[in-house]
Amino acid sequence: MAAIHSISTVEAARRKLHEFLGERVSIAQSVREHHSHGEDTHPPALPDLVCFPHSTEEVSRIARVSAEHGLPIVPFGAGTSLEGHVQALRGGISIDMREMNRVLRISADDMDATVEAGVTRKQLQKALENTGLTFFIDPGADATLGGMAATRASGTTAVKYGTMRENVLGLTVVLADGRAIQTGTRARKSSAGYDLTRLFVGSEGTLGIITEVTLRLHAQPEAVTAAICAFESIEDAVKTVIEAIQLGVSVARIEFMDEHQVDAVNRYSHTGLKVKPTLLFEFHGVSQRAVEEAATMAQELAAEHGGLGFEWRTTLAEREELWKARHDVYYATRALRPGSRVLTTDVCVPISRLAECIVETRVELDQASFPAVMVGHVGDGNFHVQCLLDESQLGEAAEFSERLVERAQAMGGTCSGEHGIGLGKKKYLEHEHGAGVDVMRAIKRTLDPENRMNPGKVLDI
Amino acid sequence: MAAIHSISTVEAARRKLHEFLGERVSIAQSVREHHSHGEDTHPPALPDLVCFPHSTEEVSRIARVSAEHGLPIVPFGAGTSLEGHVQALRGGISIDMREMNRVLRISADDMDATVEAGVTRKQLQKALENTGLTFFIDPGADATLGGMAATRASGTTAVKYGTMRENVLGLTVVLADGRAIQTGTRARKSSAGYDLTRLFVGSEGTLGIITEVTLRLHAQPEAVTAAICAFESIEDAVKTVIEAIQLGVSVARIEFMDEHQVDAVNRYSHTGLKVKPTLLFEFHGVSQRAVEEAATMAQELAAEHGGLGFEWRTTLAEREELWKARHDVYYATRALRPGSRVLTTDVCVPISRLAECIVETRVELDQASFPAVMVGHVGDGNFHVQCLLDESQLGEAAEFSERLVERAQAMGGTCSGEHGIGLGKKKYLEHEHGAGVDVMRAIKRTLDPENRMNPGKVLDI
Known part of the structure; x- marks a missing residue:
């Protein structure tokens, strides 16, 4: 990306920052590159400078330098954004908060x-x-x-x-x-x-x-138990979730994986799970009796929806194995097609529409040219699709992702359940919030009249 | 309160409003008086006009009339504010939402x-x-x-x-x-x-x-049970609460009444409770076994803190009697001194400071010239004091209330747990939020540049 700020501006700012940050301000190319992207598919965009503050006071001083020199500020955490939050679209200062x-x-x-x-x-x-x-x-x-x-x-x-x-x-x-x-x-x-x-x-x-x-x-819950259950169809799995939520069964986790996700997990984590739409449950309570009661209720609901054996995972070791496998889905999925680009989407719908939304999405994915898996925090109505792409498929995946967002919004849902808007979903915000975006924009202009704070993210002003 | 808006301005607005509201705009003195106050001790302040819209579209049109004629808008619900939210401090339009x-x-x-x-x-x-x-x-x-x-x-x-x-x-x-x-x-x-x-x-x-x-x-919870327990001291009661919360005992309600409040309840609701600091509990769960387990844990904690008999209220009738009595504390308290003015305060502190805050407050109240009772949603760290006053005691009560807020804020708490700022607590906001109030003010100015929306409440701009 071409430089937006002149060398002299950047150098003047660097000198000011050096006064109180010392070596904790960097213009090294490798450092700037590291701070130019998250774990998303958007093009990287380099900051001019990277700072590593140690206190709120230092962050305040960096903000004043930014104001003085008209340089944008982009906060940087662990760099795990999936929606292009940390790209320094207009250069400026990346503030790495990890120190x-x-x-x-x-x-x-x-x-x-x-x-x-x-x-x-x-x-x-x-x-x-x-x-x-x-x-x-x-x-x-x-x-x-x-x-x-x-x-x-x-x-x-x-x-x-x-x-x-x-x-x-x-x-x-x-x-x-x-x-x-x-x-x-x-x-x-x-x-x-x-x-x-x-x-x-x-x-x-x-x-x-x-x-x-x-x-x-x-x-920390006094007692914990977990379980896993496969189903013949996505509908059966999701209907089990909906009923559990509606009956007030106290679940601490209720996670869905489609059969493609399960397959990926089996390959990566050697879990030997049935390659079927699957639910993972965890129950937290004040006593073993309380969690067993909740788990039994979930077991009964699963059975009513044709659950293919509800396997309890009662020991700590069993539970850790289960959740480690769930936790590693991102890596398991990547391993299906090493070296591929990964587009990860994130929508959330009212739970009554969840089965419909997931099924329609799976039908569409089955016709796509790229492999894709689905995984979701289905108790909230939230699910993700991970698409494994080569460069030539980025456009097709983007179109799929757009239709998925439209489907979720048409069902009364949101274009992002938990990943955020960043750079990638700005275009959906207007459709979701209508004139509310004008209010967001007015607030942005009031608090950041020069548009220096992570400019180009969430909304354009 | 003297008229702020000229008769001709009000009449012009009334005619515009009449065009689409018909008889649902009123300038009748009795209607204006009804909309001049809530259930607080602040002086009433009459609106010039009262509207009774039937749709969002009508509210939009009222807002446009307000803009055109420079008249403030004060929304009015059930009129039960305790902090002067509905007083039309600068006249204008009271929008009664009840239709x-x-x-x-x-x-x-x-x-x-x-x-x-x-x-x-x-x-x-x-x-x-x-x-x-x-x-x-x-x-x-x-x-x-x-x-x-x-x-x-x-x-x-x-x-x-x-x-x-x-x-x-x-x-x-x-x-x-x-x-x-x-x-x-x-x-x-x-x-x-x-x-x-x-x-x-x-x-x-x-x-x-x-x-x-x-x-x-x-x-609706599948199973519910309730209980009541008196204690020798406020500390014992509040420590029971703190431990229950910290142990993760699943309480749906955990309410405190000091002995003066219990006495008022006994007189009003004929409940025959021990006149001691008292906790009321309710437990919600998916089964009778689950709620009994939680209640038993609370019972054990209460016993450890010298609880004077933990009385279960298991039937619906018993529970309804209990919560009706709790629900009517406001009226029970008023009945202690009929015709008095009632100042109701509301603070919330971190739960570790709750016992200290309540005890210090009770000590102070015991030296006041007016009767006062304490009741609280203590599981949240939130409690109220109701002071029964004659006109001559309003100043003394205001000073007490100020010290109570200062005490709560010094403990890391807030000047209002649930009643809001309104007119009564504006002065405490700055102390609680510091420069954050400047941000609130900037947002207010952005969304309401003419200061027509319930002016004089929450903050002055």
Whole structure:
């Protein structure tokens, strides 16, 4: 991509940044390239500079340098975006948050924690060892908590524990002009003023840079059990899910894999599962009796829908094997066709339309020239398609993806359940929110009048 | 309050409104007086006109008349605000939403419903009869769903089911210029764009007028049980709560009443309860066994903290009696001193500080010249104080209330857990959110540049 900012502008900014960051500002080509893309199929776009701040104060100072020199800012976490969030479309400064990686506070009594934005999910889990507490949101990748907040991430446990929307209590955010604000309090609920926390959660770095996140934690469940069940058809599997949700069966996870996904998992993780549409369940409760009761209810529902044997996974080792296999689907899928480009989509529909949406999508995929698998957090109505492509198939896959979004939106759903809009789904936002996008745009212009904060993402102003 | 708008302006607006509302626009003194206050202690402030729209389109047209004539708009629901939300501080148009009271759609499959903003909680409950579904949020009053969304209301069941923040899936909102927008989708989760739903939930009519609300519903629990337990001290009661929450005991309600509140309830509802700090519990589950297990765990915790007999309330009749008594605390308290003014406060703190906060507050109340009772949704860290006052005690109570807010904020809590800011708590917002209030103000100015939307509430611009 051609340089947008002159060498002298970039050099002047670099000198200013060097004053307080020292060697933690880089213009090295390899560093810029590393910060030019996520795990998506969009073309890379290099920043002019990459900074590695250690504090909110340093982020504020970087924002002031950005303002002074008219350079955009693109926050960068673990680089696992699937929608082109971190491409520096207009150059400028990539702020790599991974050195802001301190767990600042864990309160066992209040079951909350405050972390710097660069702390990753696994790092937080490690810090929570021996506290009896856990943080359940797991988007698959070992993403940073700041990135997860910025994209309103979720994952397999959202059906019970919610998404980042429900699990962020407060934020520290640096605004375009360098001011830092705190949103929220440590109270579990509040009616005090506009909900700025929820405004910044999911704003993808376009309204401000999240530097600290206060998270709600959950008690480690006293008892856990899991199960897996194959079905003859996608409809049977999804109908089991719908009934379980409607009956209030307390599932902590309820995940779907189509037969192609199961096949990929078998090859990669040597799991020997039936190559059929399959549901994976997990149940959390205060006692073994409670989780067995919930699992038994799910078992009965599965049986009513022709489930091909409901296999309990009661030991920790069995459960870990099951969820490791589920967790690795992304890699399992890639291994089906090594070296291919992977387009990963993400829609979410009202649960009453889920079976229809998944079946129609599978029918279409069966006619595509590329292999594709489906996997979903079906308790939420959310599912993904991974398409394995060579360069010549990118266009066909893009058209498929567009039809999938249109199908989901026509069913009252959303163009993104958890991956975000980024660069890839801007065109769908208008259709989904209509005049609401004008309101989003007005807010963007107010908080970032110079359009320096991750410009070109979520919406164009 | 002196007229702010000239007679000719008001008359010109009235004629315009009459064109499409007919007799559903009123300038009658009695109607204006009815719309000049809620259930708070703030001075009434009369609107110039009161409108009773029947559709979002009519609300849009009212907003355009407001814009044309420079008249403020104050949305009015059931008139049960406790913080001066509905006072027409600068005159203008009170929009009474109660004739927009259609339940537009109930989806049993998706467990959601869309209602017009004037539908009340009880009306929705009635519409849900025989669906197997329910809506749990109950702020005590039979408020409108629009009003509950606007104040981010909650109530006794928030500890399990969340507040309006978690239970509103989407809104129809009329903006200051008359444009109507839809926020959210019917998908359970979404990462598509800024979270406008959460921005309008809790904005108290200052950013737009909520005309329709899409709500998340819950399955009626298969099994329910309840219990009541008195304690020798406030600390013992609150510590039981804290441990229950920390252990993940699945409570649907966990309510605290201090001994003065219990005494008021006994007199009003003839309940014969021990006049001691008391907890009320409710447990929801998929089976009798599940709820009994949770209740037994709570019973054991209560016993460890010296609970004075944990009385199960297993039959529907027993439970209804219990919760009716809890529900009527506001009236029970008023009856302690008939004719008095009632100041009701509302703070929320991290649960680790709850015992300390309640005890310090009780100590202070014991020295006050007015009677006061305490009641709380303690599982959330949220509690209320009701002060029974004569006119001469309003100042003393205001000072008490100020110290209570300062105490809660110093503990990392919030100046309002569920009643909102309105007119009464504006001064605390700055202290709680600091520079965040500048961001709120910027958003307010962007969406309502003429400050016509419920002016003088939440924040001054």
